Amino acid sequence: MKDTKQQWFKDAKFGLFIHWGLYSVLAGEYKGKRTDRIAEWIMNYLDIPVKEYEKLALQFNPTGFNAEEIVKKAKEWGMRYIVFTAKHHEGFAMYHSGCSKYNVVDATPFGRDILKELQLACEKYGMKLGVYYSQAQDWHDPDGLRYGKDNSHKNYQAYLDRKCMPQLREILTGYGNIALIWFDTPMETTAEQSRAMIDLVKFIQPGCIISGRIGNQMGGYMTTGDNFIPRLPYEGDWELPATLNDTWGFNQYDHNWKNPDDVIRLLLKINSRGGNYLLNIGPDSLGRIPEGSIRVLDTVGQFVRENAEAIYDSKRVDIYAYELEWAQFTRKDYKLFVHMLQPKIRIELLNVGNRVKRAYLLKDGTELSYKVMKVCEGDSVIEVELPEYLHSRKNYCVCLETEEKEPIFEPIKG
Numbered sequence: 001m002k003d004t005k006q007q008w009f010k011d012a013k014f015g016l017f018i019h020w021g022l023y024s025v026l027a028g029e030y031k032g033k034r035t036d037r038i039a040e041w042i043m044n045y046l047d048i049p050v051k052e053y054e055k056l057a058l059q060f061n062p063t064g065f066n067a068e069e070i071v072k073k074a075k076e077w078g079m080r081y082i083v084f085t086a087k088h089h090e091g092f093a094m095y096h097s098g099c100s101k102y103n104v105v106d107a108t109p110f111g112r113d114i115l116k117e118l119q120l121a122c123e124k125y126g127m128k129l130g131v132y133y134s135q136a137q138d139w140h141d142p143d144g145l146r147y148g149k150d151n152s153h154k155n156y157q158a159y160l161d162r163k164c165m166p167q168l169r170e171i172l173t174g175y176g177n178i179a180l181i182w183f184d185t186p187m188e189t190t191a192e193q194s195r196a197m198i199d200l201v202k203f204i205q206p207g208c209i210i211s212g213r214i215g216n217q218m219g220g221y222m223t224t225g226d227n228f229i230p231r232l233p234y235e236g237d238w239e240l241p242a243t244l245n246d247t248w249g250f251n252q253y254d255h256n257w258k259n260p261d262d263v264i265r266l267l268l269k270i271n272s273r274g275g276n277y278l279l280n281i282g283p284d285s286l287g288r289i290p291e292g293s294i295r296v297l298d299t300v301g302q303f304v305r306e307n308a309e310a311i312y313d314s315k316r317v318d319i320y321a322y323e324l325e326w327a328q329f330t331r332k333d334y335k336l337f338v339h340m341l342q343p344k345i346r347i348e349l350l351n352v353g354n355r356v357k358r359a360y361l362l363k364d365g366t367e368l369s370y371k372v373m374k375v376c377e378g379d380s381v382i383e384v385e386l387p388e389y390l391h392s393r394k395n396y397c398v399c400l401e402t403e404e405k406e407p408i409f410e411p412i413k414g
């Protein structure tokens with residue numbers, strides 16, 4: 001069972017992933033060819049030669065980028081940490097690196113250190129900052145790995161020594177507290193190589209969390225598959241990385257946004273099983289957050305703010321409620337939170353062996369009337385009446401205060 005030993009991570013529940021790099025210049029299209037796949041993979045997918053792809057740096061001038069605005073937005077959306085792609089598989093550093101000129105300060109007309117600006121904004125607004133670093137895949141370095149290509153002639157260790165390890169060191173020494181490093185796609189990284197990376201991170205910043213994808217099961221928590229919710233309860237610390245449409249990096253042709261209801265449901269489903277939801281945005285080549293993302297996240301953020309008590313620091317509820325359409329559940333000591341995801345006129349829960357002391361609407365404290373009845377099998381059913389104006393509403397939360405710390409109950413279907 002994985003344990004980060006970092007309370008902030010256990011309590012955070014919601015984070016912002018930011019995928020941003022040179023691929024945002026292409027925005028899903030190269031020389032008239034579109035990729036219908038994840039846009040940050042375009043170099044690999046369309047086999048763009050390194051010398052060609054490199055030239056994108058000359059066009060990278062995101063004058064619309066404003067770190068403080070992004071961090072403020074993340075706060076507004078209820079996110080408690082940010083994970084930013086300091087280097088994705090393309091190999092381009094989004095910070096001022098001394099070990100490769102292929103970085104945002106030295107190779108672009110923009111010339112600003114994006115990671116530094118994000119660090120300062122995060123410090124100003126009290127946001128945890130994590131860094132995504134593609135440790136194994138590096139499509140720019142001749143010895144970096146490339147998924148789906150022949151890597152047998154490469155000296156992977158030489159690349160690790162020359163670029164990966166020194167860049168990790170730069171990130172960990174030059175950018176304040178790095179709350180976590182999000183490693184990804186370890187490919188053939190050996191246990192010794194993963195260990196060396198972890199040792200380096202922990203030597204410089206002992207509190208820094210290592211993502212599940214360091215490889216060889218050595219991560220500090222379980223990272224699920226992209227967009228994948230585990231079917232069984234998992235007791236340890238875990239996180240689900242997810243897209244808001246069908247790409248991580250900006251794709252001008254992808255408007256397949258999830259709607260706010262989907263996102264709220266996913267957040268609660270993940271939280272009710274004890275996980276964190278790391279939800280992505282992909283800024284465009286000017287550094288702007290896509291309008292479609294903002295629209296959805298503004299609505300989600302309002303829900304999260306109104307129901308913050310039932311989300312942050314909440315604990316998992318070990319019932320198999322995920323088949324249930326109308327609700328998801330979280331809890332704290334002496335409180336059971338019923339997140340109403342579909343319109344209903346009353347809540348019915350079976351087997352509330354513990355007695356409920358009080359029922360109220362979380363967002364404004366309105367008391368709700370309820371009755372507890374014995375059913376003939378001996379269990380009790382609680383019926384909480386919902387006020388009429390809520391009969392057509394969804395996405396709100398009802399709190400049941402209970403006499404037990406960990407209430408035992410069974411939701412009734414339908």
Ligand code: H79
Nearest residue numbers: 019037038040041045147148184185226241248
């Ligand atoms: O950073 C994001 C992705 O770029 C990265 N992980 C998240 C967090 C990721 N790496 N690999 N994958 C996702 C899945 C790989 C899918 C692939 Fe493909 C299928 C690679 C080759 C075939 C998709 C389709 C990309 C190219 C073609």
